[in-house]
Amino acid sequence: MNLAVSNTTLIFAVLLVFVALAIGYREKLGMNKDIIIGVIRAIVQLIVVGYLLKYVFHVNNVWLTLVLMLIIIFNAAYNASKRAAGIRHALPISLLAILSSTGLTLVVLVFSGSIKFIPAQMIPISGMIASNSMVAIGLCYRNMNTSFRDRRQQVLERLALGADLRLASIDIVRESIRTGMSPTIDSAKTVGIVSLPGMMSGLIFAGVDPVHAIKYQILVTFMLLSATSIGSVIACYLAYRQFFNEQKQLL
Amino acid sequence: MTLLELKDIGYQVADVTVLQQINLQVAEQDYITITGPSGSGKSTLLRIIAGLLTRTSGQLLLAGKEWADYDPILYRRQVSYAVQQPQLFGQTVADNLRFPFQIRQQNFDSKQATAALARVNLPVAYLDKPINDLSGGERQRVAILRHLLFPPQLLLLDEISTGLDNENKQILHQEIMRMNREKGVTILAVTHDNEEINGANRLVKIVAGRMEVGQ
Known part of the structure; x- marks a missing residue:
C-alpha cells in the first residue's frame, strides 16, 4: 500500500487550515471561529469514528452493524428534516424516505453480490447512500417551500376548480423530485471527466x-x-400533502 | 328552492374581524352581485363559500347540507370560484381546457372545448395557441371556460371583468348570463361593473365585513 499519512504529516498538513484562517482574517469574513470549530469537530468526530469502526469491523456482529446503519439513517433523516423549514412531519417523512431508499438500494446491492453483508462494506456504503439521499431530500423540501409560496395562486385556482390535492400540486411535486435528483444526474454525467470521486x-x-x-x-x-x-x-409525495389542511385547503 | 344559505357567517384572523354576521339566502338560478369598498371582506366571503377558507363562526349550507359534510373536492366542483387575474396552466389554451376533464378523470372532448371557445368569440385555432400569446381579455375568457365546461351549481365570480375593455366585458357577461339562464347556474358575483349589477336579480353590499341588503 502506498498510504503514508502519519501523525507527523498530518501536523504539517495543519498548515492548510492556517491558509483558510489567514484568508478569513484578511478578508474580515468573521468565520474564523467557525473554521476552528469545524476543524476540531472534524478531527474529534473522525478519531471517534475511526476507533468505532475498527471495533465494529473486528467484532463483525450483524446486529451491531444494523444498529450503526440505523444511526446513520436517523442522523441523515434528522439533518434532512432541518432543511424542511416548517413542513409538518418532516422528520418521519425524511426517515421513511431515507430508510426506504437506503434499504432498497442495499438489498439490491447485497443480493446482486455487488457488496457483502460485512460491516466494512455495509457501513460505508450505507453512509454514502443515506447522505446522498439526505441532500436530495433537503433540496426537494427547499424547492417545495419556494414553489408553494411562489405559485400559491395557481394551486388555489386548481383547488377552486375542484382538483384533488395531487392534481393541484403535481407540477410542484414533479419539479421538486427533479430538483432532488438533478445533482446526482449531473455528477453522473461528469464523473471521470471533472471529478474522480x-x-x-x-x-x-x-x-x-x-x-x-x-x-x-x-x-x-x-x-x-x-x-x-x-x-x-x-419525500415529495408525502410532503406536498402537508401544505394542506384536513378540509383540503391550502395552508 | 334555496341553493346556498349563509347563517351568521363570521371570519376572524387572530384579533382582526374580517367578516361578521353575514346572512344570505341564494335561490337556485339566482344572480346576485356583491359590491363594497376594497378590503371590506368580499373576496374572503367568496373564498369561504368556495370552501377554500373555513369560516370561524356561523353555518354554510349548500342545498340544505352543511359544507363540512361535503367532500371538499366534490363540493368545489359544484361551487366554482373564479378570480380577477387568473393564472393559466401549462403551455397552451388546450392545456387549460383539458384540466376540468383531467380532474374528473374524463377524456378530453375537443369538440366541447372548441364549442366553448366559440361562445367566447375565440376561434378553433386558439386551442393550440400558447398561453403567453394571449391578451389579458383572452386569458380571462379562457380561464372562465375552465369553470364552465362542466357547469357548476354555483359560480362565484371575484371581479373577473375588472381591468378588461368593454368588448371583453361584454363577451364574458353574455356567456355568464347564458349559463345562468340556459344551464341554471346560480351566480354570485363580486363586481363594480354597472352592467353586471343591472343584469343581476339582487345587489348585496358588504361594508367593513358587514352586510347591507339592497334591491
Whole structure:
C-alpha cells in the first residue's frame, strides 16, 4: 500500500487550515471561529469514528452493524428534516424516505453480490447512500417551500376548480423530485471527466488497478441514482400533502 | 328552492374581524352581485363559500347540507370560484381546457372545448395557441371556460371583468348570463361593473365585513 499519512504529516498538513484562517482574517469574513470549530469537530468526530469502526469491523456482529446503519439513517433523516423549514412531519417523512431508499438500494446491492453483508462494506456504503439521499431530500423540501409560496395562486385556482390535492400540486411535486435528483444526474454525467470521486480515488490510493476501481465507481453511480430517486419520490409525495389542511385547503 | 344559505357567517384572523354576521339566502338560478369598498371582506366571503377558507363562526349550507359534510373536492366542483387575474396552466389554451376533464378523470372532448371557445368569440385555432400569446381579455375568457365546461351549481365570480375593455366585458357577461339562464347556474358575483349589477336579480353590499341588503 502506498498510504503514508502519519501523525507527523498530518501536523504539517495543519498548515492548510492556517491558509483558510489567514484568508478569513484578511478578508474580515468573521468565520474564523467557525473554521476552528469545524476543524476540531472534524478531527474529534473522525478519531471517534475511526476507533468505532475498527471495533465494529473486528467484532463483525450483524446486529451491531444494523444498529450503526440505523444511526446513520436517523442522523441523515434528522439533518434532512432541518432543511424542511416548517413542513409538518418532516422528520418521519425524511426517515421513511431515507430508510426506504437506503434499504432498497442495499438489498439490491447485497443480493446482486455487488457488496457483502460485512460491516466494512455495509457501513460505508450505507453512509454514502443515506447522505446522498439526505441532500436530495433537503433540496426537494427547499424547492417545495419556494414553489408553494411562489405559485400559491395557481394551486388555489386548481383547488377552486375542484382538483384533488395531487392534481393541484403535481407540477410542484414533479419539479421538486427533479430538483432532488438533478445533482446526482449531473455528477453522473461528469464523473471521470471533472471529478474522480471518493470511492474510486480511495481505491486508487490504496493501490487498486484503476480499471478495477472504476467498476466500483460505476456501482456507486447506479446506487446513488436509485437512492436519490427513491428518496426524492417518497419525500415529495408525502410532503406536498402537508401544505394542506384536513378540509383540503391550502395552508 | 334555496341553493346556498349563509347563517351568521363570521371570519376572524387572530384579533382582526374580517367578516361578521353575514346572512344570505341564494335561490337556485339566482344572480346576485356583491359590491363594497376594497378590503371590506368580499373576496374572503367568496373564498369561504368556495370552501377554500373555513369560516370561524356561523353555518354554510349548500342545498340544505352543511359544507363540512361535503367532500371538499366534490363540493368545489359544484361551487366554482373564479378570480380577477387568473393564472393559466401549462403551455397552451388546450392545456387549460383539458384540466376540468383531467380532474374528473374524463377524456378530453375537443369538440366541447372548441364549442366553448366559440361562445367566447375565440376561434378553433386558439386551442393550440400558447398561453403567453394571449391578451389579458383572452386569458380571462379562457380561464372562465375552465369553470364552465362542466357547469357548476354555483359560480362565484371575484371581479373577473375588472381591468378588461368593454368588448371583453361584454363577451364574458353574455356567456355568464347564458349559463345562468340556459344551464341554471346560480351566480354570485363580486363586481363594480354597472352592467353586471343591472343584469343581476339582487345587489348585496358588504361594508367593513358587514352586510347591507339592497334591491
